Amino acid sequence: MLRDSIVGFWHILRAMGLTFKYFFTKPVTVQYPEEPVKLYPRFRGRHELRRYEEGPYEGLERCIGCSLCAAYCPTQCIYVQAGENKDGIQRSPGERYAEIYEINLLRCMFCGYCEEACPTGAIVLRREFALAGYSRQGLIYTQDRLLQPAEPNAVILDDGTAAGTRGK
């Protein structure tokens, strides 16, 4: 019993020494709004619809309204309705464009299959992660919102993979 109590006492001292060591380590907390969070390059956040940034189609939407993303989506959260490019109004390079493009973010599970399915690289999952809304309706993202690129408060870590290769 004496031996037990000495051993127990020693263990307690060791435990307290260990916690004392951690007392002086820098907290791991990220003070989010003031401090940017760190994201890996392949982080999948909110979808964005892209436009051509250069070349002959500069400024046009990439989406051609083919609905492959909607077909491939496991949760069926994407709704696409295609419209014809006509009367000199050209919104996308091909014959058709997405007249209505909606993503229900409440259903989306951010698997990224839509961007794999997309033949033109129009839909990409970018880094916007601060997704909160005041209503269910407000979380059904419509085309005009998806077309606006978002700049999240984050630093992109370089893990040596795939930097800048997405969606090309």
Next chain:
Amino acid sequence: MDWVADFWIPLIKAVVVVLVLLLGGAYMTWGERKICARFQVRYGPNRAGPFGILQPLADAVKAIFKEEIVPNHVDKIIYVMAPGISFAAVLITFAVIPFGPEVDLFGQRVGLWVGDIEVGLLFLLAIAALGSYGIVLGGWSSNNKYSLLGALRAAAQMISYELILGISLLAVVLLAGSLNLREIVDFQGTWPLLVLQPLGFLIFLIAILAESNRSPFDLPETENELVSGFMTEYGGIKFALYFIAEYTAMVVNSAIVVTIFLGGWKWPALISDLHPLAGVGLFLAKVLFVLFLYVWIRASIPRVRFDKFMRFSWKFMLPLAFVNLLATAAVVAFL
């Protein structure tokens, strides 16, 4: 009757001590969250004011403005009274603790203690034990199985640690030759009793941890098995009262440890002789150190199982305390 010396000075001292204690208790909640957070590699509260310094204020405002709920199934009078008992007992305890020498303040000779009574130590033990009634009555009157179990544990815990507490203090009384806390502090002018009574100090520290229901002996609360123990049915300001009583009790108990074993405001005399108020500073610094120790222990040691705590107190600590007492008695008698 000398109004200044017999009425105003004690009144002012009492008011100042109560205010400082309340502030100390409130800021202990902040301090514990802050220190505990650092032990867990977090920051703790840092949103309300710089370093979260206004957090206790925000908590208090929140607690006060909460709806006052008294459940239908409780024993209403005792239910409302119980937090008050806990709280009052804690405040009264501090009355006999000297936190400084006699000083000249504003042309008056003022002793830096609220009450200087001959059986201070006895008073301390008696009132400290009263605090458990707040817990036991609160748990009983709540009429809820978790509260009742918490209260039962509080009662069982109380009879376990009170004995150890008393016996470890008896050795101190033998050495100091007095029950008066001021004289016990004076006795420690050259060496704190920690040096003469290392075992007694350890026993006392463990017992006082149990007394203030602190981890690893926070059995009446045991939030992972008893929801919140005796506090389960309490909310709003009544919960806040229990809460602040617990934290003020920590401050008071640290002051007791400092007074009895760490030399109070006196040791080391090198510092306390410089200026009368240096002694007060010394006392405060030691109290803060013991409070840090409390949080440090909480951050390091998991809660003891109830039956193990009982076995530990009765079969191990109690004999140990007796051995300590007998050894001290022998030393005092024959040397």
